[in-house]
Amino acid sequence: MKPTTFSPSRRQFLATAGAASLSLLSSSNAAIFKTEIKKAKIVGKPEEKFLRELKEAGFDGVEVSYLFDDETEAKKAREMVEGIGLKVHSVLRGWAEFNSDDPGQVAASYAVTEKALRTAHWLGAETILLVPCRVGGPTVKIPDPWDFDIEFDEKTGHVSRVVKGDNTPFERYIMLQNKSTDGSKEQVTKLIPLAEKLNVIIGLENVWNNLWVRPDLYKNFVASFNHPFVKAYYDVGNHVKYLVPVHDWIHTLGGLIKKIHIKDYALAPDNHSGKFVHPRDGSIDWPKMRQALDDVGYNGWITVEDNGLPLPEFNDRLNKIIAGV
Known part of the structure; x- marks a missing residue:
């Protein structure tokens, strides 16, 4: 009798490999955590082919950077994402100009942020990522x-x-x-009623915008809203250059953290320069970062903000970060 053979599909292979990787982690020096972390990748407008590749690689969801004008179109996109077995957990609104001297720019930024909140609501996302403003240029030392x-x-x-x-x-x-702090507080406060109505949290991200560059100052800014619909969207890689350990940022921000962006940054030997690199290739102490998330009770998403590696490799690196190794 001819023996039965089995040829696994790519999806089955990747799923098995991912499970084996997690099994190895759990049986080695992986830590035991109380909190649960889900994995996501940033995408533009959701496209079925790439979403299926993400699912096959082991991801749980996506953060969408595309803002929809039409509710019907957005809900079709949501159905597609969820039909594949993923979730849109956030919408990346990005840069605003809430500190502009031009009232037209402020109004335009406000309108785009309203659009992001509606898009998030239509897609079933919990948050938007908002960078309220930035300062810089040749005239600013x-x-x-x-x-x-x-x-x-x-x-x-x-x-x-x-x-x-x-x-x-x-x-x-x-x-x-100080002008940026005041302008951002004014505009974000005005957005809160819509955020409440749509049940979407405004996640304030601190990036290389030269504002709120220390953990206590960033915490003070986010906490000043004193509202459950305004939280911190913390990017671990963006803060390495300020020479404060990532786990210190996390312990300082604590329960204000709603979402996490993942990338890495490699400091130069003099600690006075560096460059962005793939997760686990830089200067972040990932086990301490993961332990800090557990310490503050963070149950939620980590979203890789990076390209240049195969999706299964990104997934494997995120698995190791989640496992604390």
Whole structure:
């Protein structure tokens, strides 16, 4: 009698390989955590082919950077995503101009953010990622990342100094920092009623926008809204250059963290420069980062903000991060 043979599909192979990888992690030096983490990747407009590849590679969901004009079209996209077995957990709104001197730019940024909130609602997402504003340019002298030593008023969030010693060279930067804090608070506060109505949380991300560059200042800014629909969207890679360990950021922000972006940053030997690299190739202490997430009770999503590796490789690296190895 001819023996029965079995030729697994690519999906079955990847699923088996992923399970084996997790089994090896659990039986080696992986830590035991109370919290559960899900894996996601940033996509533009959802497309079936790529979504199926994500699912086959082991991902749980996506963060969508495309904003829909039409509810019907958005709900069709949601049906497709969920039919494949994934979830849209967030919408990437990105940069706003809430500190602009031009009221038209502020209004335009506000309108796009409203659109992002509606898109998230239609897609069944829990959050939007919003960068309220940025400062910089040739006329603004900003301290080097390693020189920051900030003092601020906890009630207003206004900064009084950014380095030790003479702050005269940074007077314009300090003024713009405080203006940005006030403008962002005003516009985000106006958005809260819509966020409540749509049941979508505004996740404030702090990126290389030269604002809120220390954990206590970032926490003060997010906490100042004192509202369950305004939280922190924390990107671990964006903060490495400020020479404060990622786990310290997480412990400081604590329960304010709603979502996590994953990428890595490799500091140069002098710690005064560096570059973005793939997760686990840089300077982040990932086991300490994972333990910190468990310490603060973070149950939620980590979304890789990176390209250049095969999806199964990204999935494997995220599995190792989640396992704490």
